[in-house]
Amino acid sequence: MTDHALPIPPPGPAEAFQAASPSLHYHLMGIGGIGMSAFARLLAAQGHRVSGCDEAVTDLTARLGAEGVPVAAGHAAAHITDAPYGPVDILVASEAVPKTHPELLAARAAGVAVRPRMALLDDLLRTGPSVGVIGTHGKTTTTSMIAVALTGAGLDPSAFVGGIVPEFGSNARLGRGPFVAEVDESDKGFAALGAGTAVFTNAEDDHVGGSQATYWETVEEQHAAFARFVAQSGRVLLCADWPGLDALCSGAREQLSYGQAEGADYRAEGLQPDAEGTSFAVVYRGQPLVNARVALPGTHNVLNALAALAVVHLHGGDLALAAAALADFRGPGRRWQRIGELNGALVIDDYAHNATKVAAAVQAARQTGRRVRVVFQPHRYLRTQQSWPRLADALMDADEVLLLDIAAASEAPIPGIHATLISGRMADNGHAGVRYLPDRAEVLRVLRETASREDVIVTMGAGDVWTLARDLVGGAA
Template sequence: MGIGGIGLSAFARILRARGFRVSGCDATETELTHQLRQEGIAVSIGHAASHLEGVDVLIASEAVSRHHPEIVAARRAGTEVRPRMALMEELLASGPSVGVVGTHGKTTTTSMLAVAMHGAGLDPAAFVGGIIPEFGSNARAGKGPFVAEIDESDQAFQTLRCETAVFLNADDDHIGTPGRSQAVYWETVEEQHAAFARFVGHARSVLYCHDWPGLPEFLAPGQVAWSYGVGEGADYRAAELRPDPEGTNFTVSFQGQVLGQARAAMPGLHNVQNALAALAATHLYGGDVARAAAALGRFGGPRRRWERVGTLSGALIIDDYAHNAAKVAAVVGAARQTGRRVRIVFQPHRYLRTQQSWPRLADSLMPADEVILLDIAAAGEDPIAGIDSTLIAKRMHDLGHQSVHYLPQAGQALSYLQGTVRSGDVIVTVGAGDVWKIGRELAGVAF
């Protein structure tokens, strides 16, 4: 159920590649449902008990109510109903596995890991929360290792066990209101961080970011672990960073021994760290680091992560899914590395997240030359009185920013950008909602 989603469509592809007969349904037609049909997976639009004929296992995310008529019908028919995290647990346990966890950077790092391992001569299977252009998919069928993006918004993630955990960071995203939290929220940051510790503690070994403060405190006593980062003291280190407008070249070493040269083909320090994590994990699994680095040097990232949409009158148009303050700050930093005039079109995501973090969102946007703020993308949440994008705009004005515009409707932002574009601009659409459509309109790209 929900086969048109980025996660369940990846499960469908992996299971079909492993020889299972797979079908699915979703409420609406999407690009992914169309692609799945082309790949030979039966997809129905809408929900009905008739979908269960001949089905042994029904897989549904935790977001689907256990009282949904299709799930009720499955139980009455004796069909096993399995949550998606139970399926993930089975896949992780089926052989060598790498689980990538953290509050941001998971999709890019998991994509880089799959590309690096494949380039290094390994044959990874992959589960990713985004489309990898090199594979044309959000999944890859391979003999292993199985590399997977682990979604901390599903609280069942803490029960999973993988061979190697790649631990990127631990921020405070997906935190709700105690006693009133939705399925995608944790009640407190302490509860979320305890879950990270459980997941990491279950792994046989851990590769963690040396540059993110406090991550060693999440490890189990005596746990086998390696660190990676740009700071001195990391086991795997990126040094001699040489940034340019398109990305960053760097030297890779392991415990003081140089392994070779590498390139993150997207700007931003965070992408150096992501690429280093992928190279480190590939090295741990016996892959050829030089070949892995060459593959990463050609990898421009998954879709909606610093995605090059096109150009308009010499301006570069980029799209990025960033939606919490740390991610937004990283994207603004990457944009500054291009040397262009940085123009950010930001659409806040969810009312509760905006209520909790609008001051930090404002601060993260300050280094941009110009910021255009859209209305909040609700993502199914009810509005919260007094919470809107003007809070971000006012704080930025109060902090001294001279070019912040509140243009609540996408059409307003589009018209403004079309009338003010310069050849030296980089225009970045930022957010987890539908802000991406503006970039495609600007570039004349169909969607």
């Protein structure tokens, strides 16, 4: 991932938010994941001994090692009991790890406590004032904005983020609080949690319909889990612009809303978009609070920033300082990330991988006023099977689309499911600028020969399409 290419120093001084228990040895399976690595940093900053393992050594696991967290390549039962990783006190694994995994069996045989990763997040959310960001889109950007805005407002938040926040140089931050966390619905254990404030961005049908541990059987089951999280939280701050969220929040103890919709408690008014972002006014129940700006294009980023400023207001922070911090915010890794230029063309990388995110990223690109050229990599066969018509429709507003093969993400191919379903529908609907181009060298050649300062080139998807953005900029004259 692009996140791994950024410098990642350890979190700041652990003056507060310290471990309530004596120092323990935690071993994290899958420590190279963006979420598990954040847990590793928070636990280490609290004074615990931390080790971990993952299938492969990556840039991120190497940086964890440089921070004093030893990481083993591969999985083995010996990690639990033998030096240099064992003996351990607590083994942490996601629910996706099979219960028959050798490390889990070895832990139980040795009397080592086994905890799911969501149990760790629950501990952190219960430590003091907390904010849990839920929804199917925008969690990483919104969580990052909340943490940056609270810091700018003079507070000292802790943060757990599914991406690298440039202002922190990390995906984790340790402070006196409140604790701000991205809560991932792909782990079904999230439904047992709650937060002081639940920020609810939206609810769609992502991570639904598969047999994998990270998928819900039905959208109704997933949305019921969102509703449970909200009901177990102190209050919910929901996006009023997303239809149906209020019904999922009927069990909330206290309900507040944000958005552009009439009747929202926190409203973004007077939007003034330009090529670099959008300026707007924040109004609370008819009373102006602050003038703000987000330096990321797209209406979705206005809503993300509005949620962040609402959280600052709810926690008594300085809104003017928070707004200034957000005006300088350039986004977490792989969320509208500016990589550089190629022949004067702006090169952007974005994690957008489902139809709603893709449409938002294309709309953001259009806001730049440049010709929009997208390199799109569909993600997962099941997701493509479920949503290829919507993906095709979401890409229609791009001027040019170069389509890569599907990133399998460990899924087996599904007969008949291919990237050309997307390009075929786009062509049938009249798009003259879409091409299926699976040869990456050819993608690079085409863009290097034709890019100009009138263009914005966006590499888009949740797979390894990000490498092309780096190659384009790295190979620029």
